[in-house]
Amino acid sequence: MTKRFERAMWLMHRHDPQAMEDGFGLLLPHAADHLDELIAEFAQERNGHGLRCWLLELIGEARSSQALPLLTEQLYSDDESFRSWAVIGLKRLNTKQARRELWKARCNGLND
Known part of the structure; x- marks a missing residue:
């Protein structure tokens, strides 16, 4: 785990909204560099719904096929916010498989 990732996650766990935003902003341009860490953090984060949404947004921002299974x-998901970020992430990924998953979800009643 890099110092940048550790620092960003520390900030994102603060109760200060500006610190949280700063942590997100620190990772945004480097999401692809930290994809494994972001996926692991998303899997273990249980308390912060907003934080999990941000993590999912960062995972989608990485635009990596490695994120396809999680997206x-x-x-x-039962959570509408997670579904929304998954759709955005899959659209950003824009691979044949990502487009297929979006198509299948629409066929099953997902509205994006």
């Missing part, structure tokens, strides 16, 4: 899983 596809969240496409069918």
Whole structure:
């Protein structure tokens, strides 16, 4: 885990909205560099719904096919926010498989 990632996550866990934004902003241009860490953090974060949404947004921002399984899983989440970020992430990924997953979800009643 890099110092940048550790610092960003520390900031994102603060109760100060500006610190949280700063942490997100620190990772945004480097999301692809920290994809494994972001996926792991998303899997273990249980308390912060907003933080999990930000993590999912960063995972989608990475535009990596490595994120496809998680984005596809969240496409069918009970949580509307997670579904929304999964759709955005899959659209950003824009691979044949990502487009197929979006098509299948629409066929199953997902509205994007």
